[in-house]
Amino acid sequence: xxxxxxASKLINLNIMLAKRIIPxxxxxxxxxxxxxxxxxxxxxxxxxxxxxxxxxxxxxxLVFLDITxxxxxxxxxxxxxxxxxxxINIPFTVGGGISELSDADAxxxxxxxxxxxxxxxxxxxxxxxxLAQNFGSQFVVAAIDAKHNHGDxxxxxxxxxxxPTDKKLFSWAKECEERGAGEIxxxxxxxxxxxxxxxxxxxxxxxxxxxxxxIASGGAGAMEHFKDVFTKGKADAGLAASIxxxxxxxxxxxxxxxxxxxxxxxx
Amino acid sequence: MIEKxxxxxxxxLRTSDSQNIVIIKYNAGNIRSVMNALARLGYEAEIxxxxxxxxxxxxxxxxxxxxxxxxxxYLRETGLDEIITNLKQPVxxxxxxxxxxxxxSEEGNVDCLGIFDEQVKKFQLPEPNNGNIKIPHxxxxxxxxxxxxxxxxxxxxxxxxxxxxxxxxLGDDIAATTEYILPYSSALHKDxxxxxQFHPEKSGSVGERILANFLKL
Numbered sequence: 001x002x003x004x005x006x007a008s009k010l011i012n013l014n015i016m017l018a019k020r021i022i023p024x025x026x027x028x029x030x031x032x033x034x035x036x037x038x039x040x041x042x043x044x045x046x047x048x049x050x051x052x053x054x055x056x057x058x059x060x061x062l063v064f065l066d067i068t069x070x071x072x073x074x075x076x077x078x079x080x081x082x083x084x085x086x087x088i089n090i091p092f093t094v095g096g097g098i099s100e101l102s103d104a105d106a107x108x109x110x111x112x113x114x115x116x117x118x119x120x121x122x123x124x125x126x127x128x129x130x131l132a133q134n135f136g137s138q139f140v141v142a143a144i145d146a147k148h149n150h151g152d153x154x155x156x157x158x159x160x161x162x163x164p165t166d167k168k169l170f171s172w173a174k175e176c177e178e179r180g181a182g183e184i185x186x187x188x189x190x191x192x193x194x195x196x197x198x199x200x201x202x203x204x205x206x207x208x209x210x211x212x213x214x215i216a217s218g219g220a221g222a223m224e225h226f227k228d229v230f231t232k233g234k235a236d237a238g239l240a241a242s243i244x245x246x247x248x249x250x251x252x253x254x255x256x257x258x259x260x261x262x263x264x265x266x267x
Numbered sequence: 268m269i270e271k272x273x274x275x276x277x278x279x280l281r282t283s284d285s286q287n288i289v290i291i292k293y294n295a296g297n298i299r300s301v302m303n304a305l306a307r308l309g310y311e312a313e314i315x316x317x318x319x320x321x322x323x324x325x326x327x328x329x330x331x332x333x334x335x336x337x338x339x340x341y342l343r344e345t346g347l348d349e350i351i352t353n354l355k356q357p358v359x360x361x362x363x364x365x366x367x368x369x370x371x372s373e374e375g376n377v378d379c380l381g382i383f384d385e386q387v388k389k390f391q392l393p394e395p396n397n398g399n400i401k402i403p404h405x406x407x408x409x410x411x412x413x414x415x416x417x418x419x420x421x422x423x424x425x426x427x428x429x430x431x432x433x434x435x436x437l438g439d440d441i442a443a444t445t446e447y448i449l450p451y452s453s454a455l456h457k458d459x460x461x462x463x464q465f466h467p468e469k470s471g472s473v474g475e476r477i478l479a480n481f482l483k484l
Contacts, residue, residue, distance in 0.1 A: 016408050016445070016446050017407070017408045017447060018408065018426060020406050020407065055471065060406070086303050086306065086307075087307075089304065089307065089468075089469070089470075089474065089475060090428070090469060090470075090471050109299070111299050111303060113300070113469065136333065138332065138403060138405065182405070183405070207399050208399065211392060211396075211401055211402060212402075212403075213401045213405055213406070234399050236401060236405075236406065266407040266426040
């Protein structure tokens, strides 16, 4: 069998793995919120109800991000995760404020399938190793917020995009993989909230350079943007928030469209 | 399809009082999700490592997320290895549970329970990796060639949720196959033992139908 022949055969086999559509719910004090460019915040309802609705409509996974700062809020979030786990029959990731093993342990015991770490991992990269060793790579999503500088130069930011760091997107993503992260969730701060499409060039480069799944975040505004992120952006999953929360793009319609466009999708 | 779903959950509710379901507790992550899934179907289950309770249960579920060699060492230390192997009631292994029920795993190069005479191997990335194939195999993929009472015909070609870096090579005990990098066994069956590589407890309504089928055995 020629090399070319075997390679194309493998691509065909891989097509059975569906691209994932992931609604993201920002949680504050037990309620869903979505910031537009991380500033203006609007309430959109009960996270468990909304999550169950998305699961029923065909969401492939869910992400719940806790943006509560207070200690009381953290406890509320763990209780919320327990309710999510009891009521939702698809995998879900939780993130926000996880800076120690004990935080992750509490969320695992509450029923979370995966946790995501962002700023805390930038400040303490060893956290990724510790989480992967204790709970397995499949449990650890490295979330990276980055801002485009020029060319292939993307600056990793923390605290919801407010603070630039000395880390660069591609080298930091590779380091996260080497430290044991099971997935990368990349949010382009330039694209987030703008609804003009995902950062496909950077996403494709991430997908080429890493061997773990890439979740694309930031920029979804139309169904075509998801098609582009899976083809041009080579992403394994597309994440979005407001377009789902405000019913701008219903999930069943989006999945039917992607299926028609030849993207492997779970219907 | 919708009719079938309500059928299975109805019958589940009718028999839930009389069924004694046990989930084997061992050093593995997130086994509570199986209990949550059973609760959604109207069943109560107990998570336990008590040999007597496991032996006397009507149904036994052997779930798992973790590493094969350390988990096998733990099962041998606690004597759970012999208890599981000698069970006579319907047993369902999930994910790592399924791999541990095979004869040998490349994960830590360890002899496993040997209930299924099958080999567990590590996925290898193709060279060159033109299709941007990732390891672990994570996400929703199809089950095909389904057979045994675990899968009614309506489940052929349905999507279920996978997370794994090791796979069971095609062999004699196939109950379903899936393709990722290569075709492999995504479910096994032999006598009273059933197993799935995917997570029915995380596979939406399709997964709930599979769990309901197991509970009807």
